[in-house]
Amino acid sequence: MLAKYLMVACLLLAVAACAEAPDNVQGNWEGTFTGGKLEGSPVRAEIVADKRGYRANLYIGEWPGGEQAARSMPSEAKRGKIVFSGDARLEPEMGGECKVQMNLADSEIKGNFKGKAAPGRFVMTRVEKKSPTLGQEPPDGAIVLFDGANLDAWQPTERPWKIMPDGAVEVGKGSLRTKDELGGGLYHVEFRTPYMPDKKGQARGNSGVFVLGRYEIQVLDSFGLEGRDNECGGIYKLATPRVNACLPPGEWQTYDIEVRPAEFDGQGRKTKNTIITVRHNGVLIHDNVELGKVTGGAVSDNEAREGILFLQDHGNKVQYRNIWYKPQ
Numbered sequence: 510m511l512a513k514y515l516m517v518a519c520l521l522l523a524v525a526a527c528a529e530a531p532d533n534v535q536g537n538w539e540g541t542f543t544g545g546k547l548e549g550s551p552v553r554a555e556i557v558a559d560k561r562g563y564r565a566n567l568y569i570g571e572w573p574g575g576e577q578a579a580r581s582m583p584s585e586a587k588r589g590k591i592v593f594s595g596d597a598r599l600e601p602e603m604g605g606e607c608k609v610q611m612n613l614a615d616s617e618i619k620g621n622f623k624g625k626a627a628p629g630r631f632v633m634t635r636v637e638k639k640s641p642t643l644g645q646e647p648p649d650g651a652i653v654l655f656d657g658a659n660l661d662a663w664q665p666t667e668r669p670w671k672i673m674p675d676g677a678v679e680v681g682k683g684s685l686r687t688k689d690e691l692g693g694g695l696y697h698v699e700f701r702t703p704y705m706p707d708k709k710g711q712a713r714g715n716s717g718v719f720v721l722g723r724y725e726i727q728v729l730d731s732f733g734l735e736g737r738d739n740e741c742g743g744i745y746k747l748a749t750p751r752v753n754a755c756l757p758p759g760e761w762q763t764y765d766i767e768v769r770p771a772e773f774d775g776q777g778r779k780t781k782n783t784i785i786t787v788r789h790n791g792v793l794i795h796d797n798v799e800l801g802k803v804t805g806g807a808v809s810d811n812e813a814r815e816g817i818l819f820l821q822d823h824g825n826k827v828q829y830r831n832i833w834y835k836p837q
Contacts, residue, residue: 540633
């Protein structure tokens with residue numbers, strides 16, 4: 510028992526000290542309820558590594574939505590387990606406000622609600638989500654921008670972006686910009702944020718995908734966060750994702766971005782705004798959203814029907830792969 514306790518305690522400490530690779534605690538966990546009015550209902554948790562150990566969000570319902578029952582429950586090592594506990598807020602008919610506790614041991618989470626109207630118990634195991642468009646091959650007529658072989662389609666940067674043995678490219682010094690301007694159509698980009706448990710907010714896996722060189726879809730390790738306009742999937746100050754569809758750092762994610770550029774009359778006056786639709790890991794997070802202006806960091810304050818695609822250097826080792834564009 511002592512050895513098991515020490516193993517869990519060391520794992521908690523290692524999260525703060527090591528940012529080399531994800532661990533087997535952080536991630537998505539799923540299971541079902543047993544007993545009470547929630548019998549058979551799906552339950553899921555997001556466990557996020559931070560400098561203090563872990564914190565957990567608990568939901569009733571399937572990924573990526575559901576009713577949030579508890580948020581940011583802290584962890585502690587106790588009797589050979591990682592224990593999460595906190596306050597839960599459920600619908601009145603399901604138990605109302607009560608206490609929740611989750612115990613993680615032997616690759617399984619066992620949890621329960623405590624209270625007179627508690628909805629029952631649950632068991633969860635760790636699952637790895639996969640985007641339905643992960644690894645998708647370019648369709649007929651698409652322009653391949655990066656397939657792991659070279660960066661011939663891109664302009665040189667101050668310090669070269671490094672092509673990794675697995676065919677990904679890692680952020681170097683300076684944003685990576687296509688040589689050619691592109692227009693409306695479908696952009697497919699795969700990305701992976703680094704494991705940075707000792708950081709938070711904008712210092713945690715920060716980058717961005719700029720379409721037409723003017724509209725940034727944020728790239729950030731926002732796993733377990735609320736899903737705001739300055740988090741992953743957000744269009745800063747212009748559009749908030751419908752739902753946070755982030756996967757944990759270290760796991761490959763996808764953006765499928767459909768763009769209809771702004772239209773202009775003969776005198777160059779804009780007659781229609783740019784319209785954008787974004788699917789993050791296959792989940793619709795922006796649906797025909799009108800963008801009336803460019804975002805910060807754009808190549809120009811003036812809107813246009815064509816522009817470069819660029820991937821932002823924000824000082825973090827974000828990786829990209831399988832990037833292509835299908836004109837409309």
